Amino acid sequence: MSGEMHIVSGSISNEEIAAQMARIVRSPIFAKSVRMTALLRYLAEQSLSGTPEKLKEYAIGVDVFKKDTSFDPRLDTTVRTEARRLRAKLEEYYRTEGPGDPLDIALPKGSYRLTFQPRGRTSAAESQTVPGPHRAGLRRYAPAAGIAVFAMAVLCAAGYWIFRERTGHGTIRSVVVLPFANLSGDSSRQYLADGITDGLITDLANISALRVVSRISAMSYGSRQKTAPEIGRELGVDAVLEGTMTAQGERVRVNAQLIDARTDGHVWAGTFERQEKDVLQLESDITGAITRDIRVRILPEEQRRLQSARAMKPEAYDAYIKGRYFISHWTEENWHKAREQFEQAVAKDPGSALAYAGLAAAYEVGSGWVVAPHDSGPKGKQAAETALAIDPSLAEAHRELGGYYLFYAWNFPAAARELKAAVELNPANPISHEVYGYYFCAIGALEDALREHQSCVRLNPVSLIGNSNIGDIYYFQHRYDEAIQQYRKTLELDPNFAVAREQLGKALVQKRMFPEAIAELETASKVEPKPWTRASLGYALASASRRPEATRIIDELKSESAKRYVSPLGVAAIYIGLHQPDLALDWIEKAYQEHDDVVLCLRRDPIFDSLRPHPRFQALARRAGLR
DSSP states (O other): OOOEEEEOTTTOOHHHHHHHHHHHHTSHHHHTOHHHHHHHHHHHHHHHHTOGGGGSHHHHHHHTTOOOTTOOTTTOOHHHHHHHHHHHHHHHHHHHTOTTOSEEEEOOTTOSSOEEEETTOOSTTTOEEEEOHHHHOGGGSOHHHHHHHHHHHHHHHTTEEEEEOOOOOOOOOEEEEOOOEEOSSOGGGHHHHHHHHHHHHHHHHTOTTOEEOOHHHHHTTTTOOSOHHHHHHHHTOSEEEEEEEEEETTEEEEEEEEEETTTTEEEEEEEEEEEGGGHHHHHHHHHHHHHHHTTOOOOHHHHHHHHHHTTSOHHHHHHHHHHHHHHTSOOHHHHHHHHHHHHHHHHHOTTOHHHHHHHHHHHHHHBTTTBOHHHHHHHHHHHHHHHHHHOTTOHHHHHHHHHIIIIIIOOHHHHHHHHHHHHHHOTTOHHHHHHHHHHHHHTTOHHHHHHHHHHHHHHOTTOHHHHHHHHHHHHHTTOHHHHHHHHHHHHHHOTTOHHHHHHHHHHHHHTTOHHHHHHHHHHHHHHSOOHHHHHHHHHHHHHTTOHHHHHHHHHHHHHHTTTSOOOHHHHHHHHHHTTOHHHHHHHHHHHHHTTOGGGGGTTTOGGGGGGTTSHHHHHHHHHTTOO
16 A cells, blocks of 8 residues: 655645545535544544554554454455445545535545545646655655644644634534444443443533533434434534544544534534543543633633542443443333442442432432332432532532432422522533422422423423423313323324323323323333333223223232332322222322322322312321422
């Protein structure tokens, strides 16, 4: 392969190369081809930084396509095949998208070294072939090219390099961080790509000058089938941050780019590389580069919080991001894995507030679903209090402690104090608004609850639970038509979201539209066959006078409760549908004794309307502090 780089003498600047690379990678030809973009960036980096050994088939196979050390280019043609594809895509780009571009970037046949040449200059008199640095050193480059290579070499030595396209982009005050693609060829490293995505979302969300769309909204765009302007319009953001992650041995490399969602213009791009144990610092590198480029002001307190979040020991952070990965993939098995990883993070770094907050969140999520509330509640409280003892300014810990006071202890003044602190410390976090909304609902302030759930959706427009919660407020207010409309709107975002479909079925029951309600609840039970979903189906069947089927579900839930936690209120709801109030009240009392968090809905859910005049119901509501 050739050891020469074709550069026009004195005519190409670093900015011109960066701008042309940006135009190419954001074009429709490359935008949906992560593999081709990664190869192009790699070849550009190595061509400009003067590392000829990295432009050999073996190195490209290992670094870009994650081949193992047994990779033999003579037998495996991946690199040659992908190089041909890249060459063809570049030719297609200049033929269709970039015929008027000022700079030509090409991959000559028989070489893996890119050439850079202003368009229209093709004669030998106008251009020259300059020996690569391994043959003649940097001094042989033309002046402008020398500046580009020198700058690239300095940045590579620092662990990252950056392309900047000075396009005069407008002020950027809101951003979505799309899921970073794992190009390691190893699905077991997906947690690392997700962890980097989460870390960047958390870091940027800690900056008050930026509004950052939540992780849940961002993850829905993981396949990146839409353009940056389309995503920007749907989420109401100025910019889109996306990238790829590769992990080879102990090294992690991240390619990231920031796109102006208003113009589809390229704002910034960079490649960052560090040891895997330094992935926290890698996230800091990216955050710092972005905020410097878009000139975002970071307040001293925000800087302190960022530094505090990065103080976790590397081995603990690895366990922490694994815990975050598992808890975001909601299954009972993954919940157990998440709890184990957070426990490992705490054991490896007992001084990390973030690790304890993660453990508290795991207990909060699993309460009443995987584990009984009386088991999860106190453990979650202890973890949250430990986190706050280490870092009193950690918003996540305030939220989890507030969740304990709300859902388990029913200590509403303490819940209000902690949840208010969580929202004030990090107003950009939609989950804190969501939980604060649950508090207002529990105390009967439904308009305040609606405001908080709407704030959650403003921050996270495609939040399934946020949109469904708005429907819940209408449902609690007996505004069933509006509730039904809101649930159906939520299901347009994801037809498989069982919570919204279950709530839709319950709203239809209240309108006595039993066939439609049962159909929705049967679908919800198939999508997510959890005890509460099946209990709602039993309630609908009982309300429709299909007594044998409803009774069978009661028997199933009682049997299942011997093996796992089953909310007693689900059984109580079916007895209400069967017009057996005394048995319903017995099961409500059982839920109270077990500190089931669904008790908070007793005063609001129309299912319990028929019991509210009953003295036993009123006495129990008073004991729970419900108004």
